[in-house]
Amino acid sequence: MKIVLLQIDKTDQAYIEQGVQEFSKRLSRYISFETVTISISKSTRSRSIAEQKQEEEKQLLTRLEKSDCVYLLDEIGKEYTSIQLAQQIQSVLNAGKKNIYFVIGGPYGFTDALRSKYPLISLSKLTFSHQMIRLFFCEQLYRAFTIIKGEKYHHS
Amino acid sequence: MKIVLLQIDKTDQAYIEQGVQEFSKRLSRYISFETVTISISKSTRSRSIAEQKQEEEKQLLTRLEKSDCVYLLDEIGKEYTSIQLAQQIQSVLNAGKKNIYFVIGGPYGFTDALRSKYPLISLSKLTFSHQMIRLFFCEQLYRAFTIIKGEKYHHS
Numbered sequence: 001m002k003i004v005l006l007q008i009d010k011t012d013q014a015y016i017e018q019g020v021q022e023f024s025k026r027l028s029r030y031i032s033f034e035t036v037t038i039s040i041s042k043s044t045r046s047r048s049i050a051e052q053k054q055e056e057e058k059q060l061l062t063r064l065e066k067s068d069c070v071y072l073l074d075e076i077g078k079e080y081t082s083i084q085l086a087q088q089i090q091s092v093l094n095a096g097k098k099n100i101y102f103v104i105g106g107p108y109g110f111t112d113a114l115r116s117k118y119p120l121i122s123l124s125k126l127t128f129s130h131q132m133i134r135l136f137f138c139e140q141l142y143r144a145f146t147i148i149k150g151e152k153y154h155h156s
Numbered sequence: 157m158k159i160v161l162l163q164i165d166k167t168d169q170a171y172i173e174q175g176v177q178e179f180s181k182r183l184s185r186y187i188s189f190e191t192v193t194i195s196i197s198k199s200t201r202s203r204s205i206a207e208q209k210q211e212e213e214k215q216l217l218t219r220l221e222k223s224d225c226v227y228l229l230d231e232i233g234k235e236y237t238s239i240q241l242a243q244q245i246q247s248v249l250n251a252g253k254k255n256i257y258f259v260i261g262g263p264y265g266f267t268d269a270l271r272s273k274y275p276l277i278s279l280s281k282l283t284f285s286h287q288m289i290r291l292f293f294c295e296q297l298y299r300a301f302t303i304i305k306g307e308k309y310h311h312s
Contacts, residue, residue, distance in 0.1 A: 015178065018171035082283040108311055124280040124292075127238040127310065132295055139288055154283065155264055 002032035002099055003141065006063060007134060008056050008106040010037055016135050023138035030145040035134075036063065040106065049108045057111045060103060069097040070118045073104050073137060075127055077120025082154060085121075085140060086147035093148075102141075104133050158188035158255055159297065162219060163290060164212050164262040166193055172291050179294035186301040191290075192219065196262065205264045213267045216259060225253040226274045229260050229293060231283055233276025238310060241277075241296060242303035249304075258297075260289050 011017045020035065027033040044055045064070055069092050080088065092100055103110075103118075107130055123136050146153035167173045176191065183189040200211045220226055225248050236244065248256055259266075259274075263286055279292050302309035 013175070013178070015171040015174035019169070019175075022169070022171065079281045081281050085282065123282060125235045125237050126241065126279060126296055127299070128292070128295060132292075136284070136288070136292065139284060140282055143283070 001093065001097070002034065003027075004099060004101045005033075005035045005104070005134065005137065005141075006038070006060065006101050007035065007104045008038050008060075008130065009040060011131050011134060013131060016131050019135040020138050023135075023142045026142050027138070027145065030149065033141070038063070052106060053108055053111045056106045057114050060114065064101060064103075065099075067097070068099045068101050069095075070101045070103060071121050072110055072114060072118050073102055073123060073133055074110055074115065074120040075122050075125070076115075077122035079122045079125070082140065082143050083147060086144040089141075089144050090148050102137060104130055104137070106130060157249065157253070158190065159183075160255060160257045161189075161191045161260070161290065161293065161297075162194070162216065162257050163191065163260040164194050164216075164286065165196060167287050167290060169287060172287050175291040176294050179291075179298045182298050183294070183301065186305065189297070194219070208262060209264055209267045212262045213270050216270065220257060220259075221255070223253070224255045224257050225251075226257045226259060227277050228266055228270060228274050229258055229279060229289055230266055230271065230276040231278050231280070232271075233278035235278045235281070238296065238299050239303060242300035245297075245300050246304050258293060260286055260293065262286060 011020070024033055024035065038056070038059045040052065040055060040059070044052055047055075089100070102121075105114075123133060123140065128136065143154050167176065180189055180191065194212070194215045196208065196211060196215070200208055245256070258277075261270075279289060279296065284292065299310050
């Protein structure tokens, strides 16, 4: 059983990468966690937004198996409290799924086809950059495990 | 006219400080922006949660003038989209207030007295650490100004 953060494009801000590393390290106490980054070519990035999103969709789908539990992090998704997010993760763990994927889209978000294929989780009504979301998500995932384990990090 | 991020306790994570610095620098193109940090003594930190919050309240109130426009960043507050937050800031700028304070509480949040004195803004239903919130807020404030100025950063 492992949790994968699947994302588009390398993080280009060092402080975000450092924060993600910090929470990845802390998460490894609780579960196997990894970050998988899909790189989109420069030639694709020079095409229309619709074409870029289409290419991202194609590449994301090659990574996801039918047996995986997949959530898209998308601002139009369902908002959770930290406790509810922990409960949701706990219920997937209990169901014995092999992999849980949390997917962060590219700079323009997901295609409608992906949005209707998988459940959507929103971290905030606010829009954050697709790079910043990585750090927020890793902190929440870590927080979720401290809640599941009854540890002291979260003050509700 | 300036915007102040008023916060409790120094940031102890280097990556958060670096991210805040990055957005502070970018913000300075649009407005005078500063971060003011109130330090709570170790002896106060060894007291009860209620006493710590009380002391934080006292110290915050000494910084805030009647003529300031003050918002508390608090998870029970009103949620905005990025566009709505930009509009809110624009309307305060238009009203010609001298200072806008955005206040981030300590590790246990604000006292009820503070919560009823000032309007509350929630960045997310999720709970984030009071340190992480600094970075989220700075990115949103920068995003708000790019929206106000019609610049390219925000994709809605």
